[in-house]
Amino acid sequence: MEFSGTFELEDTTVDEVWLALSDPVLVQESLPGCTFLLHVEAEEADFDELGEQAEGMDRELTNDPEVIAGRAFREGERYAALMQVSVGPVNPTFETVVTIDERDRPRMHASGEGSSGDSSFEMSSSMALSETEDGDGVAVEWETEADVFGKVAGMGQRVINPVANRIVKRFFSSVQEELHDLGVEAVSSSDGDESDDRSLVDRVLGRSKSTDSE
Template sequence: MEFSDTFEIADTTREEAWLALSDPVMIKEALPGCQFLVRVDDEDVDFDELREQVSDDDPPTLPEADTEEIAERAFEEGAHYAALMEIGVGSVKPSFETVVTITEREFGHMSAEGEGEASNSSFELEAGMQLEETENGVAVDWQAQTDVFGRVAQMGQRVINPVANRVVNRFFGNIEDQLRDVETDDSSGITDKIRDML
């Protein structure tokens, strides 16, 4: 299955949007059903052990967090990240143990690939996004190609597509809400700090 769309984030800069979308903590908070999202050493992950280790207390994100702190924990090209995703699809709500690798990351562009497994279902994913400055803010062009297997796949695209679109729209809406909290007075200062780090 292939998905693609453009999401407009109003009243923000490319630098602010990039910082937000590069922050694993903000992604975890914005992504519906994401129980945790943490960096791991390799793709062989013990999720039972991770569940015990992961703290419920997330560090602050924009606008409270310092931009340098966010830059230090930002996604890195070649790094692996483990996530536990709980997504309701039709009558089932599988918890996908997911491992994602950032395959490319350069200012304004990021791509990743990964796979997830739940009882009786699994998926493989390749995704990417590009940020473009617009008159009113930033356009996020994103695309994803997924292969779904097992019980969820049997439900078909007519069930899966609306769920995927709902998750994506809520995710970008949450990101936009977070960025809206960045005070207008602080925005140029944050943008300048981010530019200095790029």
Template sequence: MEFEGAFELEGVEPEDAWVMLSDPIAVRDALKGCRYITPLDDEDFNFDDYEAEEDVETLPEADPEEVADRAFREETDYAALMQVGVGSVKPRFETQVRIGERDDENYVMTATGSGAASSSEFEMESWMEIEETENGSRINWGTEADVSGRVAQLGNRVLNPVADKIVNNFFNNIEQQMTDVEESDEGGVTSRLRNML
């Protein structure tokens, strides 16, 4: 299955969108159904035992150095726990994601990953690039996924609207976070943070 699209962020500079999309906490908070995204330092990582930090500050309240320290890193593995409702099925995917390319100058990021839930599995390759527009930024993205098991049996007719809804909600939430940052960024927090990444 292939999913791709573009999302406009009005009034948001590409470098500011890049900063926000580089923060695993901001991504987690914007992605409905995501319990956590954390670096995968241990081969014996237990998805059930991991306690995600709650109420972690993101920009504009967060310390820019903390945001820079936790930003996605190239060639690094992450564990993510996702629960997504697909029709009558609500699988809980234990997912491993590897950030591949991360180009801070051209705002390009790629990732590969796989996940499993009871009776369903997937593998995916994703990419994202951010480009400047007259009014702000456009985020172009795509994912190629191989889904098997119970979720795959539902077919594209069910999966495509669910994927579209998840993506639209995600980018709307990111846009709201960016609006909050832009409105309160009197001290040039995002500029300082861009220099740290």
């Protein structure tokens, strides 16, 4: 199954959106049904343990780039999320592990898989940011290829498309709200002359150093 779309965030910049989408905490807060989203080191994610870990953690939304940089998504790393997808009376909770395959501003690519009882999914997703034509906002172009297996695939086929669309829509609406509420201001690349800042910026912006020439 393939889905794609474009979502426009108003009154913001590519850097701000990039920063926001770099922050697992903001993503967790914006994703409908997401209980936690955590970096995982171990080969196998133990979701019971992660759940306890998440409860013990004190992570707040912030507009502080440095804090965000400290916890920002990193290319090649894996993240675990507990996601409840609510579709009327059907509310499976998926234990999901996502790998950030590529993170190179303004582009991100991730792949992952999740399971809930005898249903599961695999997905591969990419996203690119660009300034909108009027220059007033940011266009997020996204596309996802997903495969769904088990009960949900067999019996919930007709709901998957609209539900996926709704989740994406609500996600970006929340991102937009959070952006405005927090007043996130991205460290603009032009600010950072010093090498320390430079690396921070690179890290937050997910820019690989070697390809900084663009």
